[in-house]
Amino acid sequence: xxGLIALKNNFSRxxxxxxxxxxxxxxxxxxxxxxxxxxAKMGYMQRxxxxxxxxxxxxxxxxxxxxxxxxxxxxFVLLHFYALSLEVAIVAAVLLLLMYILYxxxxxxxxxxxxxxxxxxLLRAQYLMPVAMGLLGTPFSIFSVAFGVVLSYLIDYAxxxxxxxxxxxxxNMVTRLREIIDSMIGNKSMxxxxxxxxxxxxxxxxxxRMSFDHSWKVAIFGGIITDIILLTVCLLGMRLDYSMGGIxxxxxxxxxxxxxxxxxxxxxxxxxxENLQFEDEEYYYYVKAVPKMGxxxxxxxxxxxxxxxxxxxxxxxxxxxxVRRTT
Amino acid sequence: xxxxxxxxxxxxLAAYEEGAGKKYLPIGQYFRTDYISMQLLKSFxxxxxxxxxxxxxxxxxxxxxxxxxxxxxxxxxxxxxxxxIYIIFMALYLIPTYIWAAYKFxxxxxxxxxxxxxxxxxxxxxxxxxxx
Numbered sequence: 480x481x482g483l484i485a486l487k488n489n490f491s492r493x494x495x496x497x498x499x500x501x502x503x504x505x506x507x508x509x510x511x512x513x514x515x516x517x518x519a520k521m522g523y524m525q526r527x528x529x530x531x532x533x534x535x536x537x538x539x540x541x542x543x544x545x546x547x548x549x550x551x552x553x554x555f556v557l558l559h560f561y562a563l564s565l566e567v568a569i570v571a572a573v574l575l576l577l578m579y580i581l582y583x584x585x586x587x588x589x590x591x592x593x594x595x596x597x598x599x600x601l602l603r604a605q606y607l608m609p610v611a612m613g614l615l616g617t618p619f620s621i622f623s624v625a626f627g628v629v630l631s632y633l634i635d636y637a638x639x640x641x642x643x644x645x646x647x648x649x650x651n652m653v654t655r656l657r658e659i660i661d662s663m664i665g666n667k668s669m670x671x672x673x674x675x676x677x678x679x680x681x682x683x684x685x686x687x688r689m690s691f692d693h694s695w696k697v698a699i700f701g702g703i704i705t706d707i708i709l710l711t712v713c714l715l716g717m718r719l720d721y722s723m724g725g726i727x728x729x730x731x732x733x734x735x736x737x738x739x740x741x742x743x744x745x746x747x748x749x750x751x752x753e754n755l756q757f758e759d760e761e762y763y764y765y766v767k768a769v770p771k772m773g774x775x776x777x778x779x780x781x782x783x784x785x786x787x788x789x790x791x792x793x794x795x796x797x798x799x800x801x802v803r804r805t806t
Numbered sequence: 807x808x809x810x811x812x813x814x815x816x817x818x819l820a821a822y823e824e825g826a827g828k829k830y831l832p833i834g835q836y837f838r839t840d841y842i843s844m845q846l847l848k849s850f851x852x853x854x855x856x857x858x859x860x861x862x863x864x865x866x867x868x869x870x871x872x873x874x875x876x877x878x879x880x881x882x883x884x885x886x887x888x889x890x891i892y893i894i895f896m897a898l899y900l901i902p903t904y905i906w907a908a909y910k911f912x913x914x915x916x917x918x919x920x921x922x923x924x925x926x927x928x929x930x931x932x933x934x935x936x937x938x
Contacts, residue, residue, distance in 0.1 A: 573863055580852040581899070585906055657867045 484772045487743065503541040510540035510548045516598045517555045520634060523641070524562035527555060549590035556594075556630070560637060564644035566655040567637050570663070574633065578626045582619075589616065589623040596627025597634050603725055605631070607733035609676040610702045611740055613683025614695060621677040628676065632669040636662060668720055671713040679706040690767055692749045699737045703730050746772040815928045822921050830921075833914035845907035846900060853899040857892055 494501055514536055518528045526532070536555075540548045553575050561568040583590045592612060599605045608627065612620035636659070637644060644655075663669070679702045686698035707730050714721045747769045755766040823831065833841060865872060 569863075573859055576859060577856050580856050584848075584852065585903075653867055653869055656863075660863075660867060 483742070484746075487746065487772070506543075506545065506548065507537050507541035510537040510551070513548065513552050513594065513598060514555055516601055517552060517559070520597065520601050520638070521556065521559035521563075523559045527558055546587045546590055549594050552594040553590075556597075556634070563637055563641060564655070566652060566659055567633070567644060569656065570659050571630070571633055574626070574629060582622045582626070586619070586623070589620060592616075592620070592623045593627040593630065596624070597631040600631040600635075603729045604732050604736065605672075606703065606706055606726070606730045607736050609680040609706065610683050610699055610733060610737045613680040613698065613702060614687055614737065614740055615744065616680075616684070618681050618684050621680050624676050624680060625673045628669060628673050629663070632666055633663060636666075667717055671717065671719060672710070675706055675709040675713065678709060679703075692752070692769075695741045695745045696738070699734060699741060703734045703737070706730060748772045809931075812928065812931055815924060815931070819921070819924055819928065822924075826917055827921065830914040830917045833911060834918045836911075838908075838911050841911050842904060842907045845903055849900055849903040850896070853896050857895055861888070 511533065514533045518533065522528050536551055540551060557568055557571055557575070560571045578593060579590070583593070589612075592608065596605065596608055599608055605628075608624055612624055616623075682705055683698045683702035686701055687695050691697075707726055710721055710726050711723070713719055714723065714726070748771065749769060751770045753768045755764070755768060757764050757766075836844070
């Protein structure tokens with residue numbers, strides 16, 4: 480464990496020193512993977528599947544804000560749909576427009592989560608998203624997860640019916656549009672998945688906000704187990720087209736990835752927990768202070784390096800309840 | 807001569823302006839009611855647009871049915887029903903918008919208060935020098 484903490488500290492040290500170069504590089508890699516996956520999954524428009532186009536687009540993304548990557552990925556999805564069928568493109572455009580004007584304009588950073596969802600579906604790790612958003616987001620993130628699921632199912636629908644959709648206009652546009660909308664609205668698997676993911680996300684959020692030890696880990700495993708149970712109930716009760724093996728393996732994979740997220744974004748050392756109690760004129764304070772992993776080592780290092788100096792240094796600590804104390 | 811304290815304070819201010827300040831400083835230019843009203847107005851436009859887009863798509867899909875029954879349908883009743891759905895939809899959209907805008911404004915104000923106090927410190931330092 481100490482090796483991992485040292486690795487994490489090294490990462491954060493390298494990152495803080497070279498953030499100006501690492502940020503564009505990370506954005507570039509993320510855009511490259513995202514656009515490559517979209518092309519691999521859809522690939523209906525040959526012109527934008529070439530390596531040069533993807534590379535140029537990813538390079539462009541590296542110098543733009545992260546939301547631009549999401550917009551570009553959305554544009555790629557729309558262009559592929561347009562190449563396959565105008566009707567699917569219209570439905571996808573309406574979906575993306577609704578997503579943006581109703582929800583994502585409030586939380587633009589979650590637009591990336593929506594577009595990562597189809598990629599996680601492709602990797603069979605879609606079970607990660609409700610857990611990750613429960614850990615890092617708010618209960619309102621159920622909207623971005625739900626939109627992501629709908630987009631993923633629309634992509635799946637287009638893939639499954641590409642011959643029918645690409646065929647010459649045997650039916651008129653209205654009939655096709657109605658078929659697409661009806662198949663999306665009547666898709667029980669999609670609706671069940673949205674409900675299961677929403678319950679999981681809210682549960683993970685509630686548990687991780689609690690103040691007991693290892694609440695993030697409990698939230699991850701509680702969320703994954705709840706998700707498995709809910710999806711299994713849906714699978715057996717409503718005879719949906721989920722695969723039991725897929726749910727189990729995908730959930731285990733998601734749990735591992737969620738633990739990685741927990742390590743990098745939370746990582747507390749519960750052995751050093753301090754329970755403090757003090758008062759002022761108006762309140763009694765019951766404070767639980769949990770140091771971050773490696774904080775003890777950093778403190779020792781800092782105190783040994785400053786032991787030679789005669790001056791004393793003040794340190795302000797903000798507790799989980801927002802209380803500040805100076806030591 | 808370079809005043810180290812001043813440089814330190816100005817660096818902190820610049821770091822805030824480049825980081826969290828980018829998000830909160832524009833909000834700080836508004837009064838609470840103005841900011842919330844502006845967000846509600848934006849949401850009203852966006853919500854209406856979303857309603858029109860979805861309504862338009864559904865109407866387009868059911869175009870033939872609508873045309874066939876247009877002479878027999880109770881047009882006033884139909885419009886009233888659509889109006890009711892619109893009002894419920896907008897209420898469901900505008901109430902969370904109000905809560906979100908109020909929360910965001912309070913968060914921005916809290917963040918800006920510490921920025922303003924550092925700014926005050928800096929201006930006192932300048933005025934102090936002028937006084938001397």
